[in-house]
Amino acid sequence: MYRSHVLVCGGTGCTSSGSETLISLLQEELKKNGLENEVAIVKTGCHGLCAQGPVMVIYPDATFYSMVKPEDIPEIVSEHLLKGRVVTRLLYVEDGGTAKALKDTDFYRLQHRVALRNCGIINPESIDEYIGTGGYEALGRVLTEMQPDDVIETILASGLRGRGGAGFPTGMKWKFASGNRGNVQKYVCCNADEGDPGAFMDRSVLEGDPHVVLEAMAIAGYAIGASQGYIYVRAEYPIAVERLNIAIKQAREYGLLGKNIFDSGFDFDIDLRLGAGAFVCGEETALMTSIEGNRGEPRPRPPFPAVKGLFASPTILNNVETYANIPQIILNGAEWFASMGTEKSKGTKVFAVNGKINNTGLVEVPMGTTLRTIIEDIGGGIPNGKKFKAAQTGGPSGGCIPAEHMDIPIDYDNLISIGSMMGSGGLIVMDEDTCMVDIAKFFLEFTVDESCGKCTPCRIGTKRLYEMLDKITRGEGTLEDLDKMEELCYYIKDNALCGLGQTAPNPVLSTLRYFRDEYIAHIVDKKCPAGVCKALLSYKIDADKCKGCTLCARNCPNGAISGKLKEPHVIDQSKCLKCGACMEKCRFGAIYKE
């Protein structure tokens, strides 16, 4: 029995900012003070507020410490854990506010955690802690009290839609695969091949609450009549892989995976398959081809996986976050789940909020929350007083949402109607310093790289799109290029084989829709309004402001700045590399971009 629990975040964000060191220092300090039998250290998954990492929460008072450094540990132990005095300087304080309980901060107050229920609360490497918060009870109830069809009905009634991007009703998927139970081999797969740049929701669920995925997959297996599951997870997620392996081992030891689970006669086991990080393997047919041991390339649908999937057997494939909702739906009922969200998008959605935002991290909100709430209230707004320009959802398959649509309730259908998509939940915030043409180019560069090359529209089409964007950012584009680009976008969308190609033009189409003036500025005025595209900008010195201190000249890596001491300097445009070093160094704000 411990009187106090110190929860240290062991998510990827906090691990990279040094939480492992903090844990070993804590152990040492506790021992030194003879507290090792009174205070438990629990390594948890992600708490969500990654920007403030490494974070720790000390219970029973839920004291939240952020940006903890190794040298803070002795003080935390001797002051807080021994003497009960909170180390106030380490408390997390919201902008301009005072320290509050974690649940009262703007960051958490507006969130509603369903999929992330256990993340940051339990030790993901302990099956007992998962059971302690109600884990595996849904599986037990399903196996002992429900018929497979009842399970499918419950999921259908909840209105749960796939969280991986396309938003297909999960219950429907299960229903399609449920025929002929017991007579054919079937599979349950989990898509943990999260590939969108800036997305880390699934990773955090796997790292923070791996058992929830196992439990949900077993429930799915019972519902459709499958005895084997596969989790396809990328090898770039080493912590997630390790914790999944531990979780599978523990579940097998407890008989929660394996033969005759809950004495119901139901057998189910799960194995991991590691992906090598190809973006296309997040597409369902490519993912299954990769599990089979072949090169990860998509194939045409139909036949859909529910009919002919993995090893040509009926298969269901759901995303990690989708699974994370299942046990809660079983335990609390379909009505409970359906009471959250909007008419056609039920429940909550996890967003990985990053880019130009103060509170980078994981946020789970009910469907229908506005972008404004996520960015301004929960996300803490844009740093350095800059103006919001757009948010990109759905990564390279999605589009941008401009400021004028900030008050639209976010759900699957609304996002599609404004030319973006939910995607897996990456939310990249952009401020006025972001060039939208450059962003479109960035995403196209990504899809060109990740296109598997099997079909021509994607392989060649995205390459040509990229080239045209590149031409525009160099100031060599023409207005006809815009029309050609648009035509090509629709051609690729209509003809590409899989989701990767079909959605690849979205970033271009949505920036053309909302920020056409920026494209025109690049083409007609040969200017990049945000000052990003190097070919279109030049650094200049304002002679009135320049004091002739020579600092810029000394810092220019190419010797492009000349001038006498105490006289205005000049930049030689033919030598300037446009690195911006001079602008950074100038103490008088005399250097500007145009």
Added chain:
Amino acid sequence: MKSLAELKAIRDRMQGEVNMREDDNSNHIRVVVGMATCGIASGARPVLNKLAEDVQAKHLDNVVVTQTGCIGLCQYEPIVEVYEPGKEKVTYIKMTPEKADEVVEQHLIRGQVLGKYTLSSTNL
């Protein structure tokens, strides 16, 4: 795992531990132990540990055992304060692990304040 009862047994065993990690315990009874140097010197730590252990072992989900700094009455340490929502604070003085046991049994479980151990029992 053969039955729900088996699962429930594990859950019950873990509940005391996991329940501590609730963010919203504003409706709970707070049991606060003075753990400043004076408190520790006069034996507050075994009292704190005993309280925490009993509360978890008896599954008192509505009780939070925590600590604080110097309460200001060093000669009466170890001091334990019990804050019950809507009720007046009760201050127990010169506590021992044995007295702590009694407080859990009588006060926290049955709701009867142990007048003989409280601060008001002295002629302050």
